[in-house]
Amino acid sequence: MDAKQFVEIDGSYLEGGGQALRNALSLSCILGKPVRVVKIRANRPNPGLSRQHLHGLNLLRDITNADVVGNYLLSSTVEFTPGTIVDNTYRVETHTAASITLIYQMALPVLLFAGRSSRLIVCGGTNVDFAPPVEYMQDVLLPNLRHFGASFDLKVQRYGFYPRGQGRCQLDVEPVAKLNPGKLVAFGNIKSVSGVAYCAGRLPVNIAIDMQQSAQREIHRMWPSQKCNIEPIKHSRQKAYYDGAGILMTVNTTADVVLGASALGKKRIDGHLLGLEVSCQLGGYIREKVCVDNYMQDQLIIYMSLAVGRSTMRTGKLTNHTRTAINVAEQMTGVKFDVATEPDGQMLVSCQGLGHLNKLI
Ligand SMILES: Nc1ncnc2c1ncn2[C@@H]1O[C@H](COP(=O)(O)OP(=O)(O)OP(=O)(O)O)[C@@H](O)[C@H]1O
Numbered sequence: 001m002d003a004k005q006f007v008e009i010d011g012s013y014l015e016g017g018g019q020a021l022r023n024a025l026s027l028s029c030i031l032g033k034p035v036r037v038v039k040i041r042a043n044r045p046n047p048g049l050s051r052q053h054l055h056g057l058n059l060l061r062d063i064t065n066a067d068v069v070g071n072y073l074l075s076s077t078v079e080f081t082p083g084t085i086v087d088n089t090y091r092v093e094t095h096t097a098a099s100i101t102l103i104y105q106m107a108l109p110v111l112l113f114a115g116r117s118s119r120l121i122v123c124g125g126t127n128v129d130f131a132p133p134v135e136y137m138q139d140v141l142l143p144n145l146r147h148f149g150a151s152f153d154l155k156v157q158r159y160g161f162y163p164r165g166q167g168r169c170q171l172d173v174e175p176v177a178k179l180n181p182g183k184l185v186a187f188g189n190i191k192s193v194s195g196v197a198y199c200a201g202r203l204p205v206n207i208a209i210d211m212q213q214s215a216q217r218e219i220h221r222m223w224p225s226q227k228c229n230i231e232p233i234k235h236s237r238q239k240a241y242y243d244g245a246g247i248l249m250t251v252n253t254t255a256d257v258v259l260g261a262s263a264l265g266k267k268r269i270d271g272h273l274l275g276l277e278v279s280c281q282l283g284g285y286i287r288e289k290v291c292v293d294n295y296m297q298d299q300l301i302i303y304m305s306l307a308v309g310r311s312t313m314r315t316g317k318l319t320n321h322t323r324t325a326i327n328v329a330e331q332m333t334g335v336k337f338d339v340a341t342e343p344d345g346q347m348l349v350s351c352q353g354l355g356h357l358n359k360l361i
Pocket residue numbers: 016017018019020041044050102129130131132133136262294295296298299321
């Protein structure tokens with residue numbers, strides 16, 4: 001800390017993307033600790049704040065009446081001094097396909113520590129590259145957060161894809177008094193393998209059916225007795241103005257493990273290939289019997305660091321996103337994460353959380 005008592009976070013560390021900024025600012029708001037983030041997104045081809053990050057930053061400024069320096073496009077340094085978390089209805093209009101879920105990723109942990117329930121309406125992209133698809137947030141993040149005693153209600157009013165965006169979602173968050181420690185260590189037995197294959201705009205429903213059939217076929221090939229139920233959906237014009245396609249698959253187990261895998265259609269969409277890609281990714285998780293998938297890993301770190309008690313997750317090889325999230329959480333909260341490799345190559349990530357209590361309820 002310097003004379004102004006800022007915790008300084010190096011945004012170029014390891015992954016060097018937007019996630020270090022998001023986690024640092026969220027923890028700053030929750031803990032009431034001023035933070036300075038330098039070298040923001042230094043490892044990206046377009047370093048500095050992009051629109052998505054700027055919208056998220058300004059949203060957290062509004063939620064906590066923060067003093068902010070450096071909140072402009074392409075800024076590489078931000079100083080953020082939060083005030084108190086204020087429950088309210090907040091709206092963010094990105095005017096682009098900026099990821100709605102990444103803006104939620106920043107605000108959700110903060111609103112969990114508000115005094116009363118809050119609503120956050122965001123317009124932008126619901127299913128865009130390098131971000132959680134909105135279905136993943138509903139079907140994978142939500143059940144994983146329940147292990148920590150947290151939850152939310154997320155409604156998609158309209159889907160939005162790259163490049164036009166124009167999706168619109170509503171997130172309702174009930175605050176918690178504290179976060180419980182998450183124990184995600186036992187795999188249990190598979191209860192269901194399911195998913196949704198969607199397309200929208202001018203794209204024919206056949207694309208969704210191709211994704212469905214190839215994904216189901218592949219699961220059947222790997223585990224002949226395992227049922228796999230994927231719903232093909234063509235979104236109506238009201239539900240999505242423009243073209244887009246993708247698939248999300250999940251596996252649910254008797255130990256309340258929920259793993260997800262997804263893919264998004266690009267220019268020339270081959271539904272068969274997308275279905276195959278996603279079922280293979282999910283099949284890999286099932287074979288490894290991990291309890292947390294590769295994307296959920298980094299998203300749970302912030303909750304583990306704040307919980308009252310010791311959280312543990314059994315997962316695969318750690319991603320750079322996860323190592324970066326651990327680094328930020330350790331600096332912001334002072335907790336220490338332990339990472340151990342199991343004989344079969346799985347990783348056990350654990351930490352004695354800070355035990356942060358919500359003083360506003
Ligand atoms: N397919 C996916 N499913 C679920 N989560 C995803 C998926 N792709 C990316 N994510 C999550 O989205 C976040 C992306 O963080 P990252 O810092 O790379 O993105 P960003 O803020 O857009 O920054 P940048 O533009 O700097 O890459 C991570 O939490 C990652 O786990």
